Amino acid sequence: MAASEHTVLQFTPSSASLSARVHPLVIFNICDCYVRRPDQAERVIGTLLGSVSSDGTVEIRNSYAVPHNESSDQVALDIEYHHNMLASHQKVNPKEVIVGWYSTGLGVTGGSALIHEFYSREVPNPVHLTVDTGFRNGQGTIKAYVSFILSLGDRHLAAQFQEIPLDLCMIEAERVGFDIVKTRTIDKLPNDLEGMEASMERLLALIDDVYKYVDNVVDNLLLLYLSSITRTQLSLAEKLNTAAQIL
Structure with missing residues (x-):
């Protein structure tokens, strides 16, 4: 068989060079939604809003939680609520668009691929932001991911999450509050x-x-x-x- 006829596994990146910047308002909002979550919910997920610059930097400026139910093998999102919240936000900030989604917890989970697939239909190359509200590493770890497609010939077999650079852009007053939020315990405010x-x-x-x-x-x-x-x-x-x- 000729070399050109071989079928090989390929990873197709969703974006060549992508990085993200998140504003502290987003982190505070995610933590607040986690505290107010229903008793039976293990984590909170939601939509990220912002903009994408010409150099591939995703600016994450706002967010809102989306009600969901999930089990070991399926996830159900309240899509109507998501679209209603998006319309309300864009009435106030019409320049803010969907740039991805977030979830609380350390890293990606089994259901993350299903949720990411939904947001991939909402916007090209969505960013997945994770916020560790459980302080499993001693502090609130924040990471950003994009999805890479594993292909066999013309067939898409699976998706793999890969971490991308993430910067926290904040002024000094915001940094004081963020340093308090990301620690497990504090003596007093x-x-x-x-x-x-x-x-x-x-x-x-x-x-x-x-x-x-x-x-x-x-x-x-x-x-x-x-x-x-x-x-x-x-x-x-x-x-x-x-x-x-x-x-």
Whole structure:
């Protein structure tokens, strides 16, 4: 059989280069939905809203939970509720579109492929965001995935989730709240003065780093200046010496 006639297994990526950025509002909203979940629900899932830039970066700005029921071999989503919530959100923020979905828990589960398949019909290349509200690693781990298709010839056999780079974009005030959310236990919530103190400590540390950087730059410039003067003096002395020999 010729080489071109062989049938091989192939992984087809859903996107060549994809990364994600998530805003803290999304994380806070997911944690709040998890706390308010029905007693029988083990996890919460929902829709992610945002935009996709030209360089393939998915900006996740908003989210909402979607009621669901799941067992070991099937998952049922309230699709009508999902579409109604999407329409309501887009009335307020028409530029926000579906960019993927989220679930609470550490990593993907058996039912994740079924849910991802649904969102793949809603939007190309959806991002799957997982938030570990169970603190199984000692803190709330947040990860993002995309799906890769396993093909045998022209047949799609299965889907595989692969982690993609994820950045948390937040201002300093939001970071204080996020640091509290992602830890398992805290002694007490910081008041305004304590929050300001923590922010000032970080600011002083940044100023100290900038001072050291500027000091190093000044030292390097001084060395370059002295080297330049030395070269100029040597060149001048060489020319004067040559002129004296001619005379």
